[in-house]
Amino acid sequence: xxxxxxxxxxxxxxxxxxxxxxxxxxxxxxxxxxxxxxxxxxxxxxxxxxxxxxxxxxxxxxxxxxxxxxxxxxxxxxxxxxxxxxxxxxxxxxxxxxxxxxxxxxxxxxxxxxxxxxxxxxxxxxxxxxxxxxxxxxxxxxxxxxx
Numbered sequence: 643x644x645x646x647x648x649x650x651x652x653x654x655x656x657x658x659x660x661x662x663x664x665x666x667x668x669x670x671x672x673x674x675x676x677x678x679x680x681x682x683x684x685x686x687x688x689x690x691x692x693x694x695x696x697x698x699x700x701x702x703x704x705x706x707x708x709x710x711x712x713x714x715x716x717x718x719x720x721x722x723x724x725x726x727x728x729x730x731x732x733x734x735x736x737x738x739x740x741x742x743x744x745x746x747x748x749x750x751x752x753x754x755x756x757x758x759x760x761x762x763x764x765x766x767x768x769x770x771x772x773x774x775x776x777x778x779x780x781x782x783x784x785x786x787x788x789x
Contacts, residue, residue, distance in 0.1 A: 693759055700766060704751055707773060711744045714780050736783055743776050 715737060722733040747769070754765060 693762070694756075697754075697756070697762065701751060704769065704773065705748075707777075708744060708748045708751075711740075711776060711780060715741050715744065718780070718783060733783070740776065740779055740783065743772075743779075747772055747776065 718733070718737050722730050722737070725733060750772075751769065756762075757765075
């Protein structure tokens with residue numbers, strides 16, 4: 643009987659030790675998981691900050707280009723002021739279209755809402771394409787195609 647009590651006591655101690663060791667391991671795993679989550683959140687915050695900074699820098703850059711386009715349009719208007727009536731009407735029509743495209747691009751940029759990085763990259767590609775087309779049209783408007 644004394645032997646079975648000793649065996650029972652040792653068994654209880656072993657089970658208690660195993661449970662305590664298992665709990666300690668679980669607590670350690672939870673702590674490590676919390677640290678991983680904290681690090682992941684910090685990395686996400688940094689990525690979001692970079693993303694938002696990219697958007698703001700791009701907006702400023704394109705606002706400067708749009709302002710330069712406005713100046714070019716004004717210069718074109720002044721340049722054609724002394725043209726013949728029929729030529730002037732044609733240039734006025736083209737300039738008005740380009741002016742509207744420039745306003746549309748400005749409005750498109752102003753109305754862009756944060757929709758995620760993939761959509762932002764797509765927006766930038768499309769916007770750059772449209773800006774390049776407008777820039778080329780502004781440069782090419784005064785090219786004299788008549789021989």
